[in-house]
Amino acid sequence: xxxxxxxxxxxxxxxxxxxxxxxxxxxxxxxxxVVGAFYHQRETGxxxxxxxxxxxxxxxxxxxxxxxxxxxGMVQTRSGMPRxxxxxxxxxxxxMVQAGPQPHEWKALIQFIxxxxxxxxxxxxxxxxxxxxxAEFIERISSWMSERPKDWIYHNGQAAGAPITPVMTxxxxxxxxxxxxxxxxxxxxxxxxxxxxxPASAYRFSASPDSVDRTAPLLGEHNAExxxxxxxxxxxxxxxxxxxxxxxxxxxxIADFSWAWAGSHATELLASLGAEVxxxxxxxxxxxxxxxxxxxxxxFDDINASNVFNDLNLGKLSIQLNLSKPKGVExxxxxxxxxxxxxxxxxxxxxxxxxxSYEALRAIKPDIVYLSSSTRGSVGPERNYSGTHPTLRR
Numbered sequence: 001x002x003x004x005x006x007x008x009x010x011x012x013x014x015x016x017x018x019x020x021x022x023x024x025x026x027x028x029x030x031x032x033x034v035v036g037a038f039y040h041q042r043e044t045g046x047x048x049x050x051x052x053x054x055x056x057x058x059x060x061x062x063x064x065x066x067x068x069x070x071x072x073g074m075v076q077t078r079s080g081m082p083r084x085x086x087x088x089x090x091x092x093x094x095x096m097v098q099a100g101p102q103p104h105e106w107k108a109l110i111q112f113i114x115x116x117x118x119x120x121x122x123x124x125x126x127x128x129x130x131x132x133x134x135a136e137f138i139e140r141i142s143s144w145m146s147e148r149p150k151d152w153i154y155h156n157g158q159a160a161g162a163p164i165t166p167v168m169t170x171x172x173x174x175x176x177x178x179x180x181x182x183x184x185x186x187x188x189x190x191x192x193x194x195x196x197x198x199p200a201s202a203y204r205f206s207a208s209p210d211s212v213d214r215t216a217p218l219l220g221e222h223n224a225e226x227x228x229x230x231x232x233x234x235x236x237x238x239x240x241x242x243x244x245x246x247x248x249x250x251x252x253x254i255a256d257f258s259w260a261w262a263g264s265h266a267t268e269l270l271a272s273l274g275a276e277v278x279x280x281x282x283x284x285x286x287x288x289x290x291x292x293x294x295x296x297x298x299x300f301d302d303i304n305a306s307n308v309f310n311d312l313n314l315g316k317l318s319i320q321l322n323l324s325k326p327k328g329v330e331x332x333x334x335x336x337x338x339x340x341x342x343x344x345x346x347x348x349x350x351x352x353x354x355x356x357s358y359e360a361l362r363a364i365k366p367d368i369v370y371l372s373s374s375t376r377g378s379v380g381p382e383r384n385y386s387g388t389h390p391t392l393r394r
Contacts, residue, residue: 091145095167108161181380247274263345271315
């Protein structure tokens with residue numbers, strides 16, 4: 001990642017991703033493996049050794065860059081990356097990140113910045129032309145943003161449909177009305193450090209809310225409790241060891257309404273554990289990742305030829321439905337009625353408008369597990385804000 005970063009004109013030295021990026025990524029992959037092994041143990045009584053390669057965990061997240069060598073024989077470098085995508089620019093009181101992976105989002109961004117002077121920005125709308133004039137575009141947008149504060153740009157830009165966000169400081173996040181609305185920060189009293197504010201969970205369960213009921217332990221804090229009262233073997237469910245060569249999620253069916261990157265990667269992990277994942281797609285609003293390809297260029301004709309899409313959707317099935325039509329929604333509900341899980345990562349309100357909300361699908365399949373993932377979550381003042389990984393990872 002350092003070899004490919006940053007994509008900033010005039011900056012030649014590599015930059016390391018912030019904090020413990022590699023450790024966190026490896027931990028997430030390890031957690032998936034542990035959950036898989038745990039369910040295997042519950043079914044068969046057999047334990048397993050889960051071997052995680054940190055290098056492979058990171059390569060899984062840098063797959064698009066790595067794909068270029070086996071597909072094209074190209075060793076990609078930061079100096080050879082196209083400069084026409086996300087951009088970080090200084091504003092009056094900080095920095096902003098702009099990204100518009102879809103044409104309508106990029107157009108909204110340009111219209112927001114251009115205002116009544118749209119004719120001066122027309123050449124930045126087309127992707128090829130934008131690449132030719134990228135330096136000029138950055139100069140114009142930097143000049144415009146330098147006169148405006150980040151909060152004004154953020155909220156007004158999102159209202160205009162532009163996926164734009166500030167580079168947030170720790171203070172910004174801690175004082176965010178969105179964080180407060182989701183009760184993300186909680187207070188706890190530590191026996192040595194006193195009262196502290198802690199981040200809570202990044203997920204919310206509708207029927208079984210999670211909670212953090214105690215602070216982090218001191219070294220050896222529970223020695224007397226644990227050594228004086230050894231852990232009871234009755235807490236471990238004993239099962240007769242059996243031979244089971246099935247992948248652990250075989251027999252689980254997932255109706256996958258997700259698209260783009262994060263949702264597709266999540267369901268790909270579940271498919272690798274044996275789940276039957278049915279990707280529900282539409283030609284009316286085609287997954288824009290199907291139009292991305294570093295192998296054949298951005299203007300290839302076949303939507304099935306994108307190595308980016310194919311790499312994010314290994315092991316899945318696909319059905320094409322027009323969800324703007326009642327018949328398409330009816331067929332989608334039929335898929336859900338014989339599924340165990342529904343996953344979607346659309347903006348809050350989209351599935352509701354389609355008649356595919358959790359409440360609507362629960363009426364069809366009472367025990368359905370419904371996962372929704374969005375930029376800011378489904379509650380709070382910023383619930384409808386849009387974004388992609390370039391705006392979120394800052």
